[in-house]
Amino acid sequence: MDDLTYQPIKHDHQEFLRNAMESKEFKEGYDALEPKYTLIRELLAARKRSGMTQDAVASKIGTTKSAISRLEACGKHTPSITTLRKYAEAVGCDLIIKLEPKKSAEA
Template sequence: MDDLPYQPVKYDPKEFLRKEMENEEFRRECEALEPKYALIRELLEARKNSGMTQEAVASKIGTTKSAISRLEGGSQHSPSIATLRKYAEAVGCELVIRLEPKKKPADA
């Protein structure tokens, strides 16, 4: 086995995603997950801008680092408005929630 040459497998995640997005079912599933990932991006960006660690946010809110990690990781648990409000306050932000009209499909 020592004489087998090293042959790394090329993997381009952007190219993979581009190809997969051509699949209608895959694209629908990705689009369905967008709100969840938008929330995660917002949480991470707010904490980054605050300069705080997960431990610091947890201490300020009165919870554990692992709870903040689960919140920022998008676990199966859906956070309450109260939790999101506490998180926002801890990182120096204001929680804003809004509903936007759905966009009409381009072919409609």
């Protein structure tokens, strides 16, 4: 086993997505996950702007670092508005929720 060396596999994520989006099923699934990934990006960007660590946010909210990690991963659990409001306050933001009309298929 001493002769094993690390050989990274080349991966171009943008190219992967372009190819995968040709599948209707993949595109539908990917599009369905967009709100979840938008929330993740917003949470991470807000915490980064605040300069806070997950530990610091957790301390300010009164929870654990692992709870903040789960929140920022948006896994199986869907956070409550109360939790999102506390997170927003901790990182110096206002929580704004809005409903937008669906984009028409003709656009």
